[in-house]
Amino acid sequence: MLRMASSFPEEVLEHVFSFIYDDKDRNAISMVCKSWYEIERWCRRRIFVGNCYAVSPPMVIRRFPEVRSVELKGKPHFADFNLVPEGWGGYVYPWIAAMATAYPWLEEIRLKRMVVTDEALELIAKSFKNFKVLVLSSCEGFSTDGLAAIAANCRNLKELDLRESEVDDLSGHWLSHFPDSYTSLVSLNISCLGSEVSFSALERLVGRCPNLRTLRLNRAVPLDRLANILCRAPQLVELGTGTYSAELQPDVFSSLAGAFSGCKELRSLSGFWDAVPGYLPAIYPICPSLTSLNLSYATIRSTDLTKLVSQCQSLQRLWVLDYIEDIGLEALAAFCKDLRELRVFPSEPFAQEPNVSLTEQGLVSVSEGCPKLHSVLYFCRQMTNDALATIARNRPNMTRFRLCIIEPRAPDYITLQPLDDGFGAIVEHCKDLQRLSMAGLLTDRVFEHIGNHAKKLEMLSVAFAGDSDLGLHHVLSGCENLRKLEIRDCPFGDKALLVNAAKLETMRSLWMSSCSVSFGACKLLGQKIPRLNVEVMDERGPPGSRPESCPVEKLYIYRTVAGPRFDMPGFVWTMDEDSALRLS
Amino acid sequence: MGRGGSTSSSSSLESSNYPALTSRSSSLYQQNRDLSTDLRLGLSISTSQQGNPSIPSESDWPPIKPILKKELAAEENECNSATFFVKVYMEGIPIGRKLDLLAHDGYHDLIRTLNHMFNTSILWAEMDGDEHSEQNHVLTYEDKEGDWLIVGDVPWEMFLSSVRRLKITRADI
Numbered sequence: 001m002l003r004m005a006s007s008f009p010e011e012v013l014e015h016v017f018s019f020i021y022d023d024k025d026r027n028a029i030s031m032v033c034k035s036w037y038e039i040e041r042w043c044r045r046r047i048f049v050g051n052c053y054a055v056s057p058p059m060v061i062r063r064f065p066e067v068r069s070v071e072l073k074g075k076p077h078f079a080d081f082n083l084v085p086e087g088w089g090g091y092v093y094p095w096i097a098a099m100a101t102a103y104p105w106l107e108e109i110r111l112k113r114m115v116v117t118d119e120a121l122e123l124i125a126k127s128f129k130n131f132k133v134l135v136l137s138s139c140e141g142f143s144t145d146g147l148a149a150i151a152a153n154c155r156n157l158k159e160l161d162l163r164e165s166e167v168d169d170l171s172g173h174w175l176s177h178f179p180d181s182y183t184s185l186v187s188l189n190i191s192c193l194g195s196e197v198s199f200s201a202l203e204r205l206v207g208r209c210p211n212l213r214t215l216r217l218n219r220a221v222p223l224d225r226l227a228n229i230l231c232r233a234p235q236l237v238e239l240g241t242g243t244y245s246a247e248l249q250p251d252v253f254s255s256l257a258g259a260f261s262g263c264k265e266l267r268s269l270s271g272f273w274d275a276v277p278g279y280l281p282a283i284y285p286i287c288p289s290l291t292s293l294n295l296s297y298a299t300i301r302s303t304d305l306t307k308l309v310s311q312c313q314s315l316q317r318l319w320v321l322d323y324i325e326d327i328g329l330e331a332l333a334a335f336c337k338d339l340r341e342l343r344v345f346p347s348e349p350f351a352q353e354p355n356v357s358l359t360e361q362g363l364v365s366v367s368e369g370c371p372k373l374h375s376v377l378y379f380c381r382q383m384t385n386d387a388l389a390t391i392a393r394n395r396p397n398m399t400r401f402r403l404c405i406i407e408p409r410a411p412d413y414i415t416l417q418p419l420d421d422g423f424g425a426i427v428e429h430c431k432d433l434q435r436l437s438m439a440g441l442l443t444d445r446v447f448e449h450i451g452n453h454a455k456k457l458e459m460l461s462v463a464f465a466g467d468s469d470l471g472l473h474h475v476l477s478g479c480e481n482l483r484k485l486e487i488r489d490c491p492f493g494d495k496a497l498l499v500n501a502a503k504l505e506t507m508r509s510l511w512m513s514s515c516s517v518s519f520g521a522c523k524l525l526g527q528k529i530p531r532l533n534v535e536v537m538d539e540r541g542p543p544g545s546r547p548e549s550c551p552v553e554k555l556y557i558y559r560t561v562a563g564p565r566f567d568m569p570g571f572v573w574t575m576d577e578d579s580a581l582r583l584s
Numbered sequence: 585m586g587r588g589g590s591t592s593s594s595s596s597l598e599s600s601n602y603p604a605l606t607s608r609s610s611s612l613y614q615q616n617r618d619l620s621t622d623l624r625l626g627l628s629i630s631t632s633q634q635g636n637p638s639i640p641s642e643s644d645w646p647p648i649k650p651i652l653k654k655e656l657a658a659e660e661n662e663c664n665s666a667t668f669f670v671k672v673y674m675e676g677i678p679i680g681r682k683l684d685l686l687a688h689d690g691y692h693d694l695i696r697t698l699n700h701m702f703n704t705s706i707l708w709a710e711m712d713g714d715e716h717s718e719q720n721h722v723l724t725y726e727d728k729e730g731d732w733l734i735v736g737d738v739p740w741e742m743f744l745s746s747v748r749r750l751k752i753t754r755a756d757i
Contacts, residue, residue: 463647
């Protein structure tokens with residue numbers, strides 16, 4: 001076997017490897033033998049770093065010298081919900097600086113939950129001559145000046161996607177920095193920007209880029225300008241409207257309807273800020289071919305929503321506010337047989353009483369009527385074990401199930417029992433479940449079910465649940481494929497963590513906030529397991545100033561080969577051998 | 585840490601309370617048993633159960649992204665900002681009024697406002713027979729084709745998309 005491997009010309013192997021894209025497969029190839037490791041590392045073009053602190057830029061560059069595409073993720077997922085204080089970290093600049101010299105031919109950068117500065121953007125614009133794709137998902141720290149640098153310098157840019165990033169919006173003028181000679185735009189997503197871009201610059205840009213297929217506008221683009229933009233890009237596949245509200249005027253309506261009808265390739269719609277029912281019929285002609293509809297910002301009510309979804313027979317993905325109500329979800333179940341993903345968000349998340357008639361029944365209906373449904377995010381105010389069990393039996397193909405009941409610790413509203421058995425049914429029937437987020441009143445029993453059945457589970461989110469360490473122990477010892485675990489406000493302490501310490505090295509990360517993990521236990525973990533960074537976050541001051549038994553506010557543990565990081569703010573401490581001595 | 589371990593796994597962690605805990609841990613982590621024993625022995629503290637259950641603050645619960653939270657909060661504070669003002673004339677009075685149709689839920693709401701604005705009783709399409717005699721005025725509207733029609737025959741949304749202006753005429757036609 002060894003002889004064969006070495007007699008195979010390198011070029012041939014490299015050519016064969018070039019057909020392998022999946023990271024796991026590439027990693028497997030690199031483990032066959034030393035020469036395959038060498039050949040593979042020289043021809044790996046794309047890397048994904050799920051936690052930017054798990055490895056350092058020099059380490060990546062040393063191993064993979066010819067990378068063209070980089071994807072990095074920074075802050076923990078709970079940063080989305082304000083649980084990670086400002087200044088925590090996730091800075092991309094060191095990566096850009098290192099790659100600027102090492103990867104002059106870099107084409108793609110995709111970042112999620114990272115801090116990106118204007119300097120970083122300017123460095124990107126200057127350093128990579130063939131730069132094509134920039135995706136900044138839930139990022140922050142940059143302004144429209146940085147965007148201007150990208151627009152002005154990246155001649156081959158195909159994709160600029162700022163989805164859900166927080167941008168310091170100085171002015172809309174940056175868009176005009178795309179030179180008149182620039183025509184390669186394929187995808188533009190500026191939906192998170194507040195300020196108005198020059199509409200004529202936008203129209204000209206859209207008009208001169210024949211390959212444009214994705215355009216997500218921001219709220220500042222008024223409805224009466226949409227038709228003009230659409231007419232210049234009838235080849236669009238994905239569109240995000242601006243504000244979808246205006247005085248009802250027949251000529252505006254008819255030109256809009258005409259423009260939509262002209263977009264025969266349109267498959268995905270989003271935007272719809274302040275949507276007014278009177279203008280919805282403008283999209284009816286293209287509804288039957290829509291596969292994705294994001295109405296998260298559309299405050300239209302169930303009658304209009306029902307009418308709309310009933311016409312979208314090809315719909316695969318729907319994101320909508322709970323204004324859709326059970327009645328709208330029943331229509332969805334009846335008409336949208338190809339539905340794969342449903343997300344229902346709360347229209348009044350802080351109201352105590354329900355403002356709409358959306359209950360567990362809506363989700364049950366969709367689970368019954370849509371055989372391909374496998375991904376759910378559902379906010380509601382009541383749930384029963386029966387409903388969950390029904391959903392589980394209906395949809396054993398479920399892979400992502402996230403439920404949020406607005407009231408924490410809400411029991412089954414009919415039996416007043418915990419929802420342990422309901423979620424137990426979910427993990428028992430849905431054998432391929434990869435992601436689970438639980439809600440309601442939950443005891444240690446639900447964790448026992450999860451530990452026993454959720455063998456493919458990779459990510460688990462827990463809040464206000466459990467009775468004791470036994471709960472956490474069930475999960476850590478039973479879920480073989482667990483990669484990410486995030487916990488808040490649960491009575492989990494030291495024991496389960498310490499007993500399962502070795503498990504933590506097999507996972508990407510563990511987040512625990514408002515639990516009962518003591519400072520002493522954190523120190524112990526940090527000292528004993530060198531390839532884990534155990535970071536304690538406490539805004540009350542140094543943990544060493546309180547008794548060892550005192551629980552820490554927040555704890556973030558992740559595996560790493562890069563050692564402790566040095567860019568932490570004052571309220572984050574790494575527990576390792578040195579720090580334990582320093583802090584005691 | 586230096587605390588020698590002669591304790592077996594079954595007695596090391598309140599085993600009487602959590603037999604599953606200890607047997608589970610010993611079977612799955614045989615090779616790390618020294619480590620976990622070490623950790624357990626090194627730990628001289630006990631976990632405390634949470635006292636009063638915590639109530640989350642609005643800044644981090646329910647778990648929706650800030651960008652959506654902001655949009656929804658704004659919606660709750662302000663009504664839909666779209667307006668649709670039309671002119672309203674009463675027969676015999678040369679100076680007209682202006683009225684925002686979108687500030688009304690439907691015909692009943694509109695009639696109520698007009699009755700109040702013009703201090704009269706207005707007849708429209710949906711009224712019962714015996715109310716007719718008491719009405720002084722009739723509500724009509726001009727549609728986009730320039731025709732004058734009585735208000736109330738078509739659904740409210742359809743009315744909104746075709747109305748140009750309103751006129752209140754005397755009932756004795």
